[in-house]
Amino acid sequence: MVTTASDGRATWVYARPFTQPPVVSALAVDPDFSDNRAVFVTLETVTATQATVRVWQTQALLGLGVLPAIPAGAGVKVHMTSTGTLT
Numbered sequence: 001m002v003t004t005a006s007d008g009r010a011t012w013v014y015a016r017p018f019t020q021p022p023v024v025s026a027l028a029v030d031p032d033f034s035d036n037r038a039v040f041v042t043l044e045t046v047t048a049t050q051a052t053v054r055v056w057q058t059q060a061l062l063g064l065g066v067l068p069a070i071p072a073g074a075g076v077k078v079h080m081t082s083t084g085t086l087t
Contacts, residue, residue: 002078004055008071012080013050021046022084028055029077036060039072048087053078 002010014022028041038058045052055076056069 002053002080004072004074004076004078006074008055008073008076009044009052010055010076010078011050011052014082016086018048018082018084019087020084021048022051022082024051024080024082026051026053026078026080028072029079031072031076038067039076040069041078051080051082053080 002012004010024043024046026041026043028039030039037060039055041053041055043051044054055072055078057072058067058069060067
């Protein structure tokens with residue numbers, strides 16, 4: 001598990017490098033599920049040694065019915081897994 005920085009990004013450095021970039025999966029943990037916002041994670045970069053994700057949160061705009069996203073900020077936990085061939 002990794003935790004986001006103030007810009008909503010988190011980097012996971014693998015314990016051992018892969019022979020090529022692995023398949024990575026990431027799931028953000030909503031820090032406050034009692035509010036009406038939701039969080040989701042996007043994968044930004046994947047290399048043989050690390051992966052970087054960014055967590056976003058929705059923000060309702062009153063009367064517009066749209067949910068634009070902004071970076072979630074610091075402290076959001078992200079569960080990450082990878083599958084590939086290790087060196």
